[in-house]
Amino acid sequence: MIPFSILDLSPITEGGGVAQSLENSRRLAIAAEENGYKRFWLAEHHGMTGIASAATSIVISHVASATRTIRVGSGGIMLPNHSPLVIAEQFGTLAALYPGRIDLGLGRAPGTDMRTAQALRRNMEASSNNFPNDVVELQALLGPVGDDQKIIAVPGADSNVPIWLLGSSHFSSHLAGVLGLPFAFASHFAPDMLLSALEIYRERFTPSAQLDRPQVMVGVMGVAADSDEEANYLFTSMQQSFVALRRNARGRFPPPVRSMDGLWSPDEKIFVDHAMRYAVVGGPETIRRKIASFVDLTKADELIVSMPIFDMEARLHSLELFAEAQRSLGA
Structure with missing residues (x-):
């Protein structure tokens, strides 16, 4: 049977608070490790009173520090909200703290309402349209340093943190296939394009330095x-x-x-x-x-x-x- 993993949003319950939600995520990750789950991912959302994982890289560290073997990562980081260099530094730091256990799942949605997205991104149109280029830039920042490379992520360079592309449409499935990256489809809330997106991904997949065959998470x-x-x-x-x-x-x-x-x-x-x-x-x-x-x-x-x-x-x-x-x- 295929491996199982956990996606957690650090839910803030009625009558609860942020500290309790983050402690619950920590407890859930410990239990997931004990029960043989492969990964424990946290998602970036902003301005939502029921979700405590906005500062996703910090929550990842909170969870990873309480576990020993389970992979911990993002499902996902909404890359257009950030510069690739900042994410490379954050996840390079996580990789140094928790070697061999960090995943970087990337999405291109804002993870919030449009007003909050504007506060995060400033230039909405440019941020979204630049997503493919930002992914490639981030790959380079996390990979080996080139001879003529002018910008180096410290930490981050040569950490080779595995990148996943996340999506609920054909856009990310096509991009993941072309770049040879593993692909995770958000069928837990967006079922419509599931099968067609997986078909596109598998058909368009091109082997890469990270991956030699399609890898699908649902x-x-x-x-x-x-x-x-x-x-x-x-x-x-x-x-x-x-x-x-x-x-x-x-x-x-x-x-x-x-x-x-x-x-x-x-x-x-x-x-x-x-x-x-x-x-x-x-x-x-x-x-x-x-x-x-x-x-x-x-x-x-x-x-x-x-x-x-x-x-x-x-x-x-x-x-x-x-x-x-x-x-x-x-x-």
Whole structure:
């Protein structure tokens, strides 16, 4: 069976705070390592009262310092928000602190609303259009120093931190293929182009110094519990959060409810159900069946699971159940 990894947003729950959210990420990473997960990635979001991972490289260090073997990285850094040199220095520093364990996943979305994106990027159009060039520049800054290289990242140069491209469209799948980089598709919230994007990536893939064959990671929302009923109950936190996102009423991550009736309109239910098309929610047998079906559909090399669960103990239990499912499917 393919490796499983974890995508964490350091959710700030209703009644909780940033410090507790970051401690929860640390606990989740320790548990992921103990249960055999391959990677633990954190995502860059800004201006969101329910997400604590805005300073992503700092949170990566916070998590990596508590673990010993699991790979830790970004899923992703929104590169147009930053200069390539700054990211090379940050991840070169992380690579020096935690040798052989750091990944650099890159996205080109702002990871926020447009007003906050303007404050981050200043020049929105130039930042987005420069993404392919910025990726190539970042690769050079993290690679060996050339004879005539004028700008050197210190730390960063010759750290060779592995770069992944993240995406939910054909743009990043094409670019990842052309550059010979591993590709992660955000099917955990954007399912529409999943299969066509993977096809484009595999068809366009050109071997590179980093990678000699296509490498695909696919994302799922995952909520496992002892029964389907309990898992569906826990999943209502994510459903409420997506309804709030559609209404542009972002807030802290809400506790689960016994029924979503009256909390969403018919159109909002359709929107959430569509976005969560590939969500793996259920008891042990249900998640095994859904995982096997999704892996067979995508032919992915790795599965990365985001576990949007309000209660930390339930989140840890879900992590354990997914690890058990992975082991049973691989037996």
